[in-house]
Amino acid sequence: MGVGFFITMAKRKGLSLRKEHKSKTGGLSKKGRDYYNRKTGSNLKAPQPQGGGRKRSFCARMGGVKGPMKDSKGRPTRKALALRKWKC
Secondary structure (H helix, E strand, O other): OOHHHHHHHHHHOOOOOOHHHEOOOOOEOHHHHHHHHHHHOOOOOOOOOOOOHHHHHHHHHHHOOOOOOEOOOOOEOHHHHHHHHOOO
């Protein structure tokens, strides 16, 4: 699941993910994953770009998500950054 999903879930649970919790290259930083896990009782793990079941599952789900790959200023969206980080 993409970082947008976790941000949405965090907002539902009353969490606020700050800039320091997000990686500039896409997804959540280690600090962000630890914060989210601690607050929600989840077990988020780091991206698995080298392959495996988690990568296939993530790429299949995120590849079908609607939305642009670039914003109005031509910068990659969080979706695009996450897909790039996972090497989808």
